[in-house]
Amino acid sequence: MADLSINFAGIKAPNPFWLASAPPTNSGYQIMKAFEAGWGGAVWKTLGVPVVNVSSRYGSTDYRGSRMVGFNNIELISDRPLADNLKEIEEVKKYFPDHAVIASLMVESKAEWHQIIKDCENAGADGLELNFGCPHGMCERGMGSAVGQEPEVLKTIVEWVMEVATVPVITKLSPNISHITDPGLASVQGGTDAISLVNTFKSIVGINLDNYAPYPDVGGAGSNGGYCGPAVKPIALNMVRELASHLQIKGTPISGIGGIETWRDVVEYLLLGASSVQVCTSVMHYGFGIVREIEAGVLQFMDDKGYDTIYDFVGKALPNVKEWKDLNLNHKVVATIDEEKCIGCELCYIACEDGAHQAIGLSGDPGNRTPYIIDDNCVGCNLCSLVCPVQDCITMDRRDDGKAEITWAERMANNDVPTTFNDSRAGGLGHYVPEPSLALKKNQK
Numbered sequence: 001m002a003d004l005s006i007n008f009a010g011i012k013a014p015n016p017f018w019l020a021s022a023p024p025t026n027s028g029y030q031i032m033k034a035f036e037a038g039w040g041g042a043v044w045k046t047l048g049v050p051v052v053n054v055s056s057r058y059g060s061t062d063y064r065g066s067r068m069v070g071f072n073n074i075e076l077i078s079d080r081p082l083a084d085n086l087k088e089i090e091e092v093k094k095y096f097p098d099h100a101v102i103a104s105l106m107v108e109s110k111a112e113w114h115q116i117i118k119d120c121e122n123a124g125a126d127g128l129e130l131n132f133g134c135p136h137g138m139c140e141r142g143m144g145s146a147v148g149q150e151p152e153v154l155k156t157i158v159e160w161v162m163e164v165a166t167v168p169v170i171t172k173l174s175p176n177i178s179h180i181t182d183p184g185l186a187s188v189q190g191g192t193d194a195i196s197l198v199n200t201f202k203s204i205v206g207i208n209l210d211n212y213a214p215y216p217d218v219g220g221a222g223s224n225g226g227y228c229g230p231a232v233k234p235i236a237l238n239m240v241r242e243l244a245s246h247l248q249i250k251g252t253p254i255s256g257i258g259g260i261e262t263w264r265d266v267v268e269y270l271l272l273g274a275s276s277v278q279v280c281t282s283v284m285h286y287g288f289g290i291v292r293e294i295e296a297g298v299l300q301f302m303d304d305k306g307y308d309t310i311y312d313f314v315g316k317a318l319p320n321v322k323e324w325k326d327l328n329l330n331h332k333v334v335a336t337i338d339e340e341k342c343i344g345c346e347l348c349y350i351a352c353e354d355g356a357h358q359a360i361g362l363s364g365d366p367g368n369r370t371p372y373i374i375d376d377n378c379v380g381c382n383l384c385s386l387v388c389p390v391q392d393c394i395t396m397d398r399r400d401d402g403k404a405e406i407t408w409a410e411r412m413a414n415n416d417v418p419t420t421f422n423d424s425r426a427g428g429l430g431h432y433v434p435e436p437s438l439a440l441k442k443n444q445k
């Protein structure tokens with residue numbers, strides 16, 4: 001069987017599946033329960049000067065019957081006294097010496113950083129995570145994302161930390177910034193041992209239509225919160241990828257966070273350069289037990305592909321993430337409908353007719369509801385295959401007959417690109433579009 005153990009910037013763990021700093025890591029009780037369930041590491045709920053929280057404090061985006069597709073919170077860092085947390089860190093380490101216990105920290109002054117680092121190291125923490133992420137509450141006090149959005153300030157604080165830390169330091173980034181590589185690079189320049197991301201996205205999940213307060217409702221008012229859960233995964237994945245492929249950042253271990261729920265999510269983060277992952281929302285939704293499916297799935301994937309350790313495939317997808325200009329313009333696909341599988345719902349027809357390229361036709365025969373593709377009109381955009389509710393009913397078939405590759409970059413180099421508003425080298429020129437008047441019902445057959 002494959003070996004899941006990791007050495008993440010010097011922090012050893014039996015597997016790369018860690019709990020993110022959040023309510024599931026609020027106490028030693030929860031973390032011991034999680035370790036027994038199979039999690040390999042945990043980042044303790046952020047420690048600092050304890051806070052006072054409001055209620056309610058969570059909101060959710062539910063979508064078509066799925067609860068908590070996106071999750072929003074206005075919770076602050078730990079409200080428990082530091083001494084209690086330190087005592088429990090010590091206890092967890094006694095029971096689980098080989099698991100990773102990482103103390104997440106957020107304080108203000110240099111003296112406070114130095115003191116809390118010493119306290120956590122004395123308690124036996126295997127690593128430290130610097131929380132420069134919370135986009136609510138703490139940032140109003142000059143911490144959290146207020147630091148994550150100012151690379152120079154972030155770098156200075158990482159430097160303060162590195163002056164005294166004797167265990168590995170992970171800098172946790174805020175995604176509330178245009179270029180994630182700016183704080184990423186600042187953290188590397190400050191001397192961080194590793195990076196984790198993402199913390200939550202500044203958000204409002206909805207408004208109560210009776211009292212006009214944003215959710216979560218705190219007595220008729222609310223505040224922007226931090227958004228996470230499955231909805232944020234695509235954005236987080238891209239941020240991980242940007243750091244993992246940045247010339248001056250790559251090589252720094254990355255812990256990937258954001259919307260992880262299944263083994264597949266984990267593998268995707270690893271393929272894009274993360275070498276550990278952290279999970280919050282899906283554990284808050286389904287409990288610690290989800291790690292069993294995650295572990296079994298990752299092990300099966302590794303066996304199927306012949307990988308012995310996760311390092312055999314960390315970053316393996318990175319070379320395939322190119323700039324748009326380097327994609328093959330001659331690669332052409334066209335949709336094909338499998339008549340055996342089609343249930344005649346006509347969703348593909350509506351989508352292509354109103355939202356794409358009018359490349360799907362209907363037979364007009366009430367006895368035959370299977371639409372057909374008009375090959376000449378199909379631009380191979382994928383939309384119909386994405387809306388089709390039947391697995392593999394619409395496939396995209398290659399039609400370029402292996403024509404030589406040509407990229408935009410190469411066409412630029414050859415001076416073979418549209419340069420004027422009516423240039424005949426534009427891609428859409430000559431492509432079928434119906435006459436505008438055909439849109440009117442009276443002109444349709």
Ligand SMILES: Cc1cc2nc3c(=O)[nH]c(=O)nc-3n(C[C@H](O)[C@H](O)[C@H](O)COP(=O)(O)O)c2cc1C
Pocket residue numbers: 020021022023045046071072073075076077078104131133172198199200228229230232257258259260278279280281282
């Ligand atoms: C209720 C709640 C509280 C959180 N508290 C913290 C915190 O104290 N420190 C921190 O670094 N991140 C905190 N986070 C952010 C998570 O650690 C994580 O970065 C984020 O939720 C994205 O992961 P997910 O999509 O798996 O939830 C919190 C998230 C939630 C939902």
Ligand code: SF4
Pocket residue numbers: 334335351352356357358359360373377378379380381382383384385
């Ligand atoms: S791939 Fe796009 S253009 Fe082609 S049939 Fe489907 S929706 Fe229409």
Ligand code: SF4
Pocket residue numbers: 337341342343344345346347348349369370371387388389390393394
């Ligand atoms: S969406 Fe799929 S199932 Fe529905 S009509 Fe189109 S091909 Fe058939």
